[in-house]
Amino acid sequence: MSRLKAVLGEGGWSQDRDVIAPKLVEWRGRWQGETPLLVTPRSTAEVAAVVGICAAEGVAITPQGGNTGLVAGQIPRGEILLSTQKLTAIRDVDPIDDAMVLEAGVTLYEAHQQAAKVGRRFTVGVASEGSCTIGGLISTNAGGTAVLRYGMMREQVLGIEAVLPNGEIWNGLKRLRKDNTGYDLKQLLIGAEGTLGIVTAASLKLQALLASRAVAIVGLASPANAIQLLARAKDETGGAVEAFELMGRLGFELTVRNVPGLRDPLPEAHPWYVLIEIASGEPGAAEAALERLLAGALERGLIADAAVAQTETQMKAFWHIREGHSAGQKPExxxxxxxxxxxxxxxxxxxxxxxxxxxxxxxxxxxxxxxxxxxxxxxxxxxxxxxxxxxxxxxxxxxxxxxxxxxxxxxxxxISAEHGLGAMKTAEALTYKDPIEVAALRAIRGALDPQRIMNPRVLF
Ligand SMILES: Cc1cc2nc3c(=O)[nH]c(=O)nc-3n(C[C@H](O)[C@H](O)[C@H](O)COP(=O)(O)OP(=O)(O)OC[C@H]3O[C@@H](n4cnc5c(N)ncnc54)[C@H](O)[C@@H]3O)c2cc1C
Missing domain, CATH: 3.30.70.2740 (Alpha-Beta Plaits)
Structure with a gap:
């Protein structure tokens, strides 16, 4: 501990219970952790110094970004807690390379703002955007609402800078679309949940802005109808389906009832609902495509009713129903x-x-x-x-x-589509994973982190 305190100096560590407490509990209060020391390095060099000392002394580390993870991977159980909260530099935002280089502690909300400043978009969208960080999104390979069109976090990462478990800094901050030079180390770090090193910065893909967006909430009879609607939507819009979210009646009803400010946009109740968003680079095209799709689906009896958002405020309200599903269940x-x-x-x-x-x-x-x-x-x-x-x-x-x-x-x-395994699901995942795959993954981890100091309770 004393070496860590010395290398970080005043303000770079804390043992104050009041400072540490919010980082030891997960947002729903489901897991309570403990740590002897919180470290808050201010630079990649300081992260490397911390990890180097921990490697030399065999001390385990749990990395933490925004503490919004849903599987307890970020909550220490006696390990040192390394927070990326001070790694917040915007290193570059470049609309020619269509890439931005952000440090690990930058929030997703800030990433969206930075992309917008140069007339671009960063397409990952999750409801925790105000708190979750680039490092956390990479380490959990987060999904969210735009995976259908753009893929998961894994597909948005062009390069990574990371401190490996031996304390060495790997500068892999490339911004290439093509780089076929053997094994891809950054892909191993993506989704590693902090077990193969600490991500300190990343180079991320930017996308063009869209000129038109249209959002509807559709009432329908069954998930089978929803799947048919999805297939038609993909065919008819030439791949312009930005999001397609299914909601059963109960969740829809609880959300509208329990989340303040929401109301059901359809006059009658339906067994199932879909929120569909179409987006296009052409002005007016998304609205026209959505109207056409819904008219055809109504005529064929595939859907029972639909409400198309008429304003930006209505679009937000429709999305709020989908994103409010967890909050809607809370009082139940x-x-x-x-x-x-x-x-x-x-x-x-x-x-x-x-x-x-x-x-x-x-x-x-x-x-x-x-x-x-x-x-x-x-x-x-x-x-x-x-x-x-x-x-x-x-x-x-x-x-x-x-x-x-x-x-x-x-x-x-x-058994884990997008939240990862963390400390919560690792043991259970072993009963479903192929043992040959698990043995290969353990060999990789053992080679990079022979002492298993990086998030030791997480993954295989
Ligand atoms: C309301 C709400 C909605 C959500 N919606 C979605 C959703 O739609 N899709 C989805 O995929 N997830 C969703 N999540 C889960 C969560 O937001 C994501 O898992 C997010 O990626 C976690 O980011 P974080 O910065 O909070 O990471 P943390 O929770 O702090 O950490 C998550 C994991 O990453 C590791 N880690 C964090 N930073 C680093 C780093 N720099 N280097 C190495 N390891 C690191 C931690 O050790 C831990 O294992 C949601 C969460 C909430 C609360």
Whole structure:
């Protein structure tokens, strides 16, 4: 500890309980951590100094960005806590290379602002944008609402600067679209959840601004209809579907009821809803494409009703319904959350089988299925029965997860579509991963971090 304090100097570390406390608890209050020391390095060189000392002394480190992770990977359990909160420099934003180089502690909101300043967009969008950081988004390979068109965080990263577990600085801040020179180290660091080093900066792709956007909320009968609508939307708009989010009635109703300022845009209730966004580089094209798509779908009986946002404020309100789904469930008590993915074509069968199995094993529980269904990603939440005992529901979480995850695996799916494994799901993931793959991944980790000092409780 004394070497770390000395190398960082005044203001670079803290053992003050009041300063550390908010970083030891996850935003929903589900995990409480502990740490002997918080370090807040101000530069890549200081990160390297910290990691070098920890490597020499065999001291474990948990990296933390915005502390918005959903699987407890950022909460230390006795390790040193390394926060990237002071790594906030904007190193470059270049509309010719269509790239920006940001330090790891820059928030996603700030990344969007920086891109906009040069007439570009950074396309990753998650509801935690005000707090989550570039380093966290890279380390969890975050998804969000625009994956359908642009891909996950992995596809937005052109280069990375990182401090490896031995304390060496790797400067991989390239901004090339083409670089076929063997293994790609940055891709290993993306999604590594802090286990292969500390990301200190990244070079990220920028996209052109769009001239027109149109958003609708559609009421329909079933997930099968939603999948058909998605296929038509992709065909008819020439790939201009920016987002396609499915919401079941219960989640929709709870959100509209429990989140202040929201209202149902459709006059009647529907079993399922889709939020669809079309975006185009051509002025007026998105609105026209959406109107055409919805008129055709209504005529064929694929959808029952639709409301198209007429103003920017309405677009935001429609998105707020989708993004308010977690907040909408909060007053309803305990909830088991599952973040699964299956092939898009299997979503209706997955939801049907999972609903039947959960209803049979846990009668009275309430299912809220929603998510980035254009990517095959379903957030499958199971709420406690109305007036039930939250603790008793919480105690059955593992049994419920086994049912949902077994069905997911049966469809060739993933038990963590976009949130990572963290400390929460690592053990469970081992029961679904191919042992040959796990052995290869362990060999890579062992080679880079033989002492396992980087986020030791996370991943394999
Ligand atoms: C309201 C809400 C909505 C969300 N929506 C989505 C969504 O739609 N899609 C989605 O994918 N996620 C979503 N998330 C989850 C979360 O925002 C993402 O996982 C995000 O990428 C985490 O960023 P962070 O900076 O908060 O990282 P943290 O939570 O601090 O850390 C996450 C992991 O990354 C590691 N880490 C952090 N920074 C670094 C670094 N610089 N170097 C190495 N390792 C590091 C940590 O050790 C930890 O394992 C949501 C969360 C909330 C609260």
């Amino acid at each position: 008590g305990a909830v088991w959350k599952h973040d699964v993915s299956v092939p898009v074509s299997k979503i209706p069968d997955f939801i049907g089988q999972a609903n039947a199995a959960i209803e049979k094993s846990f009668p009275g529980t309430r299912i809220v299925a929603f998510g980035h269904v254009g990517d095959g990603n379903v957030h499958y939440d199971v709420l406690q029965p109305v007036g039930g005992d939250g603790d008793a529901h919480g105690a059955q979480r593992e049994a419920g997860a086994k049912i949902v995850h077994d069905i997911t695996a049966g469809f060739g799916g993933s």
